Amino acid sequence: MAGEAEVTQELIRSESPTTEAPPNDTRIGLDTLSGDDGDVQLGIPASARPRTSVLGTLNILIIFAGSVVSLSTLGLMCYLWQYSPGFGYSGLPPAFWARIVLSGWLPQVITISAAFLRSVIAIQAAVCMSVVASLCLERSGIPVEHVPIILTARGFGSSPYALAGFCVRSIREVSRLQYVAVILAVMATTLLSQLTSTFLLGDLENTLVLNGTFSESLGVGISVVPGEASRIDTERGVEYWKSRIPEYPTFAEYSPNAGSSVDWRTDTGPTLRAFLPLRNATSRRRISKYEGIAGLVDTRFVCVKPEVNTNATISERGDLYLAGNLKSTFPALSSAVGPGASDPTTKMDVAFNCSVAMHELSTEGQADSEWAITMCQLPMNGARVSSPVFDQTAAGKTHLTFIMLNTTGDTGMLQVGKTTVHFNNSGGASPNPPWTTIAIRANMSISVSVCVSALDTMDVPVRIRGRSGRDEPTLSWDATTKTYNTSSIRNLYVGASSGLTLEGRGVLSMEPRANWSEGRIDTAKFATVSSLRSELTEAWPAAFLCIYCRGDLNQNIRVHRVMVSIFQDVLKSTGSLPLSMQTLWTMLGQMAYYDFLPEFDVKREATMTSFVPIAAPAHVSGIVVVAIITSLHIMLVVLMTMIFLTDRHASLPGNLWQSFGQMANGDLAELAARASSALDKEVDRHLRDCGEMETHVELTRPSKDGKTLRLIRKRRVRKGLLSGVPG
Helix, strand or coil, X not given: CCCEECCCCCCCCCCCCCCCCCCCCCCCCHHHHCCCCCCCCCCCCHHHXXXXXXXXXXXHHHHHHXXXXXXXXXXXXXXXXXXXXXXXXXXXXXXXXXXXXXXXXXXXXXXXXXXXXXXXXXXXXXXXXXXXXXXXXXXXXXXXXXXXHHHHHHHHCCCHHHHHHHHHHHCCCHHHHHHHHHHHHHHHHHHHHCCHHHHHHHCEXXXXXXXXXXXXXXXXXXXXXXXXXXXXCHHHCCCHHXXXXXXXXXXXXXXXXXXXXXXXXXXXXXXXXXXXXXXXXXXXXXXXXXXXXXXXXXXXXXXXXXXXXXXXXXXXXXXXXEEEEEEEXXXXXXXXXXXXXXXXXXXXXXXXXXXXXXXXXXXXXXXXXXXXXXXXXXXXXXXXXXXXXXXXXXXXXXXXXXXXXXXEECXXXXXXXXXXXXXXXXXXXXXXXXXXXXXXXXXEEEEEEEEEECCCEEEEEEEEECCCCCCCCCCEEECXXXXXXXXXXXXXXXXXXXXXXXXXXXXXXXXXXXXXXXXXXXXXXCCHXXXXXXXXXXXXXXXXXXXXXXXXXXXEEECCHHHHHHHHHXXXXXXXXXXXXXXXXXXXXXXXXXXXXXXCCEEEEEEEEEEEEEXXXXXXXXXXXXXXXXXXXXXXXXXXXXXXXXXXXXXXXXXXXXXXXHHHHCCCHHHHHHHHHCCHHHHHHHHHHCXXXXXXXXECXXXXXXXXXXXXXXXXXXXXXXXXXXX
């Protein structure tokens, strides 16, 4: 047909016509490139070359050495993430990890590592595009308009972004679809790799990290000077009952058994608590390990239902008094934390006389939310309870026994006159252990319980552990309910009913000892014996543990409202009188201990491990994204390389002279020559006008002589393809 020609002929012949060059011809010939022995041979086809020379040593090095660098960098990041406390690691970190993180170098290491990853991925992407361009040329052909960029990508390597137009043009070609997918995937990994440092730094958070072990000399107690008056007594400005605890320090606890409750007794179970001689709250919050002297307190409380024979007396002022005798039996209570197997059964028969707290009539609304509790200490020859630390059966040893009274019902009519009510109870079953209920009249009653504790203190060596940092709770005021918000404080002191672990409560764990008193140092007692109990026994016979109560204040302590609020919160939340008493006396012990801590003059060495706040990995989303990007990129590059090496034809990726030679001697040589001064859009317009946008070009196998590589067209083309191009 006129104006058309079949492109089935060989447009570039394997051998050009031989002409004799003029004497002054400066053209480079093959003979000038060959040595005397002919070791330089330019005509060897790619299929006959070794695999390494086809791809090139540099490209192979970039692919495999770059992959090793990328995986090593990713491994370093995983190592830094693995030993972070944010992922549950609780031990001392390795020295190399600590050197990087604790020195504050982690952000810099991440930034440098991200730069390595970005660089390697970008360089490998260029090599991968060279391989993909070769496969496209040989296997599926390419649109004629994209011949320059594909040949450039094959010979020089290219950013995957440069092949975006080729991908758009080829998206509907099934034969090139797999290569388009690879180009787009490499484009995505290259683009996302630019955000590597952003992803990784986003995983960092200010985290508490273990900072090694150190020793420090601490004041652990007040020295005892013979003949010198104690500095801890009520005559020297110490009245803890009327004070509030300024903070709620964390402590260590060993409590192997949960409390128990039967119809006549409730028990906190053996509970040893240790106060740390650390004045700074930040130090206590960040402590992980402590080995040294601490203030040990046995805080076990047992409350039983007594037999009561009593008279209730109402004074002319309307104050209520309860006097009489009560009997209680404390059976053998096993002590699982000490060497003693059990306690001997203790029987108590003691007289008492207590002023009773009653709700004020003018505060009935507020009073409805609290129990009208009176705590009245009984004589010291009352009951005893097991202690793994203190021998309560020894003469002169201390113990605490209280009669606890809870007034309920209408107390209004008691303000008139003077009334005496006699009540005798032989100790029958009670629906609310460990209380015995006394009916004063039809609409008023008093519940009675007896609580006993081995509460005592001494300074002994302890081993304390904490898996993570902790916060010490704070007190807040609820303006809506007009009450203190004490729930976080309750969780600190009460574990049995909260369902929280020691760590969840913010409490440290104390290791058991075969002999708790071993290593005890001689110091003045800081808590119950010298100060707390003396306030209660020497100044007042009882204490009111309710805010909206009335009674004989001349004979009773009005306990500070904050302490009462916490006591009431525990009592109402758990229903356990022993836990409420344990909480109250623990707070009193802490108040005394930390009040005198600045005066501790007995020094002992302590070994500690603490946490420090530092930027460390706390999340995994960033490193997971980086791992996916890096792994996917390496897989794509290696896969395309293996495909190319196992089925190669005539391409030499990374070799510009091959691309130049094929373009100069191929089917499009004249077009290339005439387009040397044309714009891309002018050439594209010309191809479109000639109807050649659908023309595809591919690289064929070598000709019979094994030397020449040719570009051929795969379809009929119009004549005039080369005309009209600006030249």
